[in-house]
Amino acid sequence: MSTLAMHASDGLLDAPTSLLFGAVAVSGLAVATVRARRELDDRTAPLAGLVAAFVFAVQMLNFPVLPGVSGHLLGGALAAILVGPWTGALCVSVVLVVQALLFADGGLTALGANITNMALLGTAAGYLVAVALRRFATRSRAGLLAVAFTAALVNTVVAAGGFVVEYAIGGQGAVSLGGFAAALLGVHVLIGIGEGVITALTVGAVASARPDLVHLLRGAPVARELAR
Amino acid sequence: MSATVLHRPGDSPVHRLPPEVKVVGAFAAVLCVVATPREAFWAFGLHLVVLLAVWAVVRVPLGWYARRALIEVPFVLLAFVLPFTGGAPRTDVLGVSVSVDGALAGWNILAKGTLGVLVSLTLAATTHPRDLVVGLQRLRAPRLLTTIASLMLRYAEVIAAEARRMRTARVCRGHDPRFLWQAAATARGIGVLFLRSYERGERVHLAMLARGWTGAMPVPPSPGAGPWRWLAGVTPALVTALVCGTALWTT
Numbered sequence: 001m002s003t004l005a006m007h008a009s010d011g012l013l014d015a016p017t018s019l020l021f022g023a024v025a026v027s028g029l030a031v032a033t034v035r036a037r038r039e040l041d042d043r044t045a046p047l048a049g050l051v052a053a054f055v056f057a058v059q060m061l062n063f064p065v066l067p068g069v070s071g072h073l074l075g076g077a078l079a080a081i082l083v084g085p086w087t088g089a090l091c092v093s094v095v096l097v098v099q100a101l102l103f104a105d106g107g108l109t110a111l112g113a114n115i116t117n118m119a120l121l122g123t124a125a126g127y128l129v130a131v132a133l134r135r136f137a138t139r140s141r142a143g144l145l146a147v148a149f150t151a152a153l154v155n156t157v158v159a160a161g162g163f164v165v166e167y168a169i170g171g172q173g174a175v176s177l178g179g180f181a182a183a184l185l186g187v188h189v190l191i192g193i194g195e196g197v198i199t200a201l202t203v204g205a206v207a208s209a210r211p212d213l214v215h216l217l218r219g220a221p222v223a224r225e226l227a228r
Numbered sequence: 229m230s231a232t233v234l235h236r237p238g239d240s241p242v243h244r245l246p247p248e249v250k251v252v253g254a255f256a257a258v259l260c261v262v263a264t265p266r267e268a269f270w271a272f273g274l275h276l277v278v279l280l281a282v283w284a285v286v287r288v289p290l291g292w293y294a295r296r297a298l299i300e301v302p303f304v305l306l307a308f309v310l311p312f313t314g315g316a317p318r319t320d321v322l323g324v325s326v327s328v329d330g331a332l333a334g335w336n337i338l339a340k341g342t343l344g345v346l347v348s349l350t351l352a353a354t355t356h357p358r359d360l361v362v363g364l365q366r367l368r369a370p371r372l373l374t375t376i377a378s379l380m381l382r383y384a385e386v387i388a389a390e391a392r393r394m395r396t397a398r399v400c401r402g403h404d405p406r407f408l409w410q411a412a413a414t415a416r417g418i419g420v421l422f423l424r425s426y427e428r429g430e431r432v433h434l435a436m437l438a439r440g441w442t443g444a445m446p447v448p449p450s451p452g453a454g455p456w457r458w459l460a461g462v463t464p465a466l467v468t469a470l471v472c473g474t475a476l477w478t479t
Contacts, residue, residue: 009300009303009337009340009341009344009345010258010261010262010340010341010343010344010345011262011303011336011337011338011339011340011341011344012303012337012341013262014262014263015259015262015263018259018262019259029370029373030370033370033372033373036372037372045372045375045376045379045443045444046379046429046432046433046436046441047426047429047430047433048372048376048379048429049375049376049377049378049379049380049382049383049429050379050380050383050387050425050426050428050429050432051425051426051429052376052377052379052380053379053380053383053384053386053387053425054387054421054422054425054426056380056384056387056388057384057387057388057390057391057421057425058391058418058421060388060391073418082422090372090373090376091376091380093373094373094376094377094380095380097377098357098377098380098381100348101251101348101351101352101355101360102234102235102352102357102360103233103234103299103352104234104296104297104299104345104348104349104352105299107258107262107341107344107345107348108254108255108258108259108344108347108348109255109258109259109262109344110344172266172333172336172337172340179313197411197415198411198414198415198418200415201411201412201415201416201418201419202415202416202418202419202422203419204415204419205415205416205418205419205420206419206422206423209419209420209423210423213423213426
């Protein structure tokens with residue numbers, strides 16, 4: 001794991017906003033917990049635990065962006081496409097909680113905002129995009145890769161957008177909202193492209209070996225041509 | 229990387245506090261730090277004194293916290309940029325024009341972010357990951373969530389080691405990517421890692437069923453923290469709350 005914090009720290013948002021988004025995160029998680037049970041039937045917990053461990057391990061894998069600059073996957077869209085949105089959101093949340101409590105990555109008071117952005121908003125947006133474009137995904141391998149790329153890009157940018165909204169409500173920096181939004185969203189479009197490429201290639205690799213495990217393709221007349 | 233990387237085993241009174249007390253205490257303390265008005269510079273000094281007092285009990289060398297706190301560097305950089313990008317009114321410091329509001333905002337992020345990281349590090353240093361999950365369970369976190377967390381902590385090391393082995397294998401075959409468009413092998417590796425994790429999950433589940441898995445992790449019998457240990461555990465947080473309240477009142 002890189003030694004740099006990726007998640008919002010304490011002091012970026014004021015106390016009432018932190019509490020507000022803590023409440024948002026708790027209620028979102030409550031819904032996700034109930035729905036994830038249906039998604040994974042009786043195998044819920046052990047499988048979700050292993051998927052969370054996978055998301056956790058993947059966040060340690062750095063991929064090159066440019067010489068000297070590397071990024072790592074956030075995994076929200078990837079988890080949603082592979083295991084479904086509710087389980088995906090739950091797994092990413094657990095990873096965020098563990099990172100905040102055991103790795104000091106992300107502030108404790110920012111945990112609510114981080115969960116809201118990355119686990120709830122980002123995953124939901126990425127999954128909705130993927131579902132909206134599902135007919136392309138089931139048609140051909142190129143379509144599947146394109147859909148996964150778009151979902152991951154949208155996931156990253158929407159998560160950053162969530163933080164812009166939180167900053168607008170209770171930000172503690174002295175930067176104008178416009179400048180802050182432009183900088184944060186600009187950086188996250190770049191991160192999102194990296195996330196998109198890796199997500200697309202990963203989903204492609206899973207689909208060619210075990211198309212039955214890709215949640216997004218479930219129930220589709222699984223195209224044998226996906227496996228290549 | 230294992231989840232115990234920040235844990236420093238020990239038997240100080242802080243180590244022995246029930247985990248749920250420590251979690252509540254840490255969250256409350258950081259919330260009080262964040263709620264402290266940024267102009268009350270003295271209050272942040274007192275917050276640090278409270279932390280130093282806890283560290284004196286924990287007996288972990290100060291350098292350890294300092295090194296681990298480097299995780300916060302990106303936000304420190306942000307804090308140092310703000311004084312120069314902030315708007316009017318501006319003032320001159322050593323001949324450089326500095327925004328007053330920006331400097332305060334930078335200070336705010338620097339002070340609160342650093343104290344927050346230090347509190348998190350203290351919690352991580354004194355609490356074993358396994359105990360942390362038990363603490364969350366006793367705080368009535370949903371069963372499904374704590375089960376996922378405990379299985380994740382148990383297998384994170386296995387999956388991470390698998391990822392490391394796959395990376396070593398790639399590097400041995402001459403893989404040395406520099407650009408994003410060369411990341412295909414890494415991504416294919418991630419795909420394989422998912423399959424192996426998922427299939428391991430299925431195996432683990434079957435093994436658990438064979439041993440009588442009922443759908444929930446057994447909770448170790450808890451004597452409960454008791455009012456005195458709760459009081460001892462949240463005393464630092466109470467002091468920060470007092471400091472925060474005074475600062476709010478006087479500024």
